[in-house]
Amino acid sequence: MANIVTSSVEPVEATLAPETLDFGPPPANWRESMKRAIRDPEALCQRLGLGSEIAAAAKASQGAFPTFAPLEFVSRMKFGDPRDPLLLQVLPQLAETESVPGFLLDPVGDMPAALEAGVLQKYQGRALLVTTGACAVHCRYCFRRHFPYDSVPHSPVQWKSAIDRLTADSSIEEVLLSGGDPLTIVDYQLKQLVDQLAAIPHLRRLRIHSRLPIMIPGRVDDSLLEWISSTRLAVWFVLHINHANELDAAALAAISRLRQSGVNLLNQAVLLRGINDQADDLVQLCGLLVDHGVLPYYLHQLDKVAGAAHFEVPLQRGREIMQQLRERLPGYAVPKYVQEIAGQPNKTPCE
Numbered sequence: 001m002a003n004i005v006t007s008s009v010e011p012v013e014a015t016l017a018p019e020t021l022d023f024g025p026p027p028a029n030w031r032e033s034m035k036r037a038i039r040d041p042e043a044l045c046q047r048l049g050l051g052s053e054i055a056a057a058a059k060a061s062q063g064a065f066p067t068f069a070p071l072e073f074v075s076r077m078k079f080g081d082p083r084d085p086l087l088l089q090v091l092p093q094l095a096e097t098e099s100v101p102g103f104l105l106d107p108v109g110d111m112p113a114a115l116e117a118g119v120l121q122k123y124q125g126r127a128l129l130v131t132t133g134a135c136a137v138h139c140r141y142c143f144r145r146h147f148p149y150d151s152v153p154h155s156p157v158q159w160k161s162a163i164d165r166l167t168a169d170s171s172i173e174e175v176l177l178s179g180g181d182p183l184t185i186v187d188y189q190l191k192q193l194v195d196q197l198a199a200i201p202h203l204r205r206l207r208i209h210s211r212l213p214i215m216i217p218g219r220v221d222d223s224l225l226e227w228i229s230s231t232r233l234a235v236w237f238v239l240h241i242n243h244a245n246e247l248d249a250a251a252l253a254a255i256s257r258l259r260q261s262g263v264n265l266l267n268q269a270v271l272l273r274g275i276n277d278q279a280d281d282l283v284q285l286c287g288l289l290v291d292h293g294v295l296p297y298y299l300h301q302l303d304k305v306a307g308a309a310h311f312e313v314p315l316q317r318g319r320e321i322m323q324q325l326r327e328r329l330p331g332y333a334v335p336k337y338v339q340e341i342a343g344q345p346n347k348t349p350c351e
């Protein structure tokens with residue numbers, strides 16, 4: 001009975017071209033997923049059945065920030081749709097090559113905030129470690145797309161001076177692992193780093209900012225859960241999901257595994273033109289997040305980074321969307337709409 005029902009509801013989508021969307025055998029682990037990620041914009045367009053014009057424009061526009069999109073993420077994009085909200089996050093566009101006044105290389109003042117290589121402190125009690133330059137996806141609007149990652153520590157030995165710095169400053173209670181994406185680092189190295197952090201008596205909380213559980217759900221494997229659930233530090237995990245379509249069954253299962261390990265889950269999204277700038281998009285996303293135990297934390301106004309001007313949503317429009325969210329969602333599902341202004345002592349509310 002069950003079998004008959006299952007086979008009779010097999011989805012059939014007329015637009016699918018199965019041979020194009022054949023992603024091959026499932027990857028053995030997350031590192032293999034990283035290796036198999038699409039790095040060529042023309043290959044990306046070809047897989048999605050997009051014309052050669054779009055592909056050529058993408059190739060010509062990526063500049064020094066190459067295309068990078070894991071197959072797990074690409075498989076959630078709609079075939080043949082150049083406006084797909086997931087595709088637009090990763091596909092280079094000609095608009096990136098235009099220089100727009102006010103859009104800068106370091107819009108959020110990372111350089112002046114560096115205590116030393118790889119350690120940023122902007123806010124009281126919280127320090128941020130730039131652990132690596134690698135990510136599981138290259139988001140075209142990334143505010144660190146021009147960050148000089150070559151200058152940050154890349155191995156446990158090199159992290160030593162960062163650890164010394166945090167040890168010497170007893171006002172720091174929380175360390176944020178950022179990057180890049182800290183979960184591109186292998187678990188034995190992360191565990192070493194987190195053990196060293198946990199040994200600093202005045203540290204209370206560890207925050208991990210990562211897109212990996214969504215981009216490559218296989219990243220949430222036993223070895224990750226092992227160190228994350230055994231540290232004495234309270235772990236706050238901040239995901240970065242911009243659209244409900246990112247949350248397929250595999251991504252939701254990764255979220256569920258993280259929750260079961262006892263970490264607190266938050267989400268930050270960036271308000272992006274053409275991607276999630278309709279109230280409906282964010283109502284759907286935030287509702288789905290709270291259904292799965294993830295609290296919407298921040299909705300970021302776009303950082304004015306060079307090459308990303310085409311993603312900007314005017315503040316006034318953002319405020320209108322926020323009003324809709326307040327009306328249509330339970331209070332706990334409404335994110336804070338904020339902007340990062342260089343030199344300010346906190347993220348600045350936009351409302």
Ligand SMILES: *Cc1c(COP(=O)(O)O)cnc(C)c1O
Pocket residue numbers: 113120121122123126127128176346347
């Ligand atoms: C955003 C950010 C934080 C975290 O700020 P919260 O408001 O606590 O989320 C900490 N350090 C740096 C450098 C940041 O950019």
Ligand code: SF4
Pocket residue numbers: 134135136137138139142143144145179180181211240
């Ligand atoms: S995952 Fe984060 S750091 Fe990496 S490119 Fe995307 S926004 Fe930037």
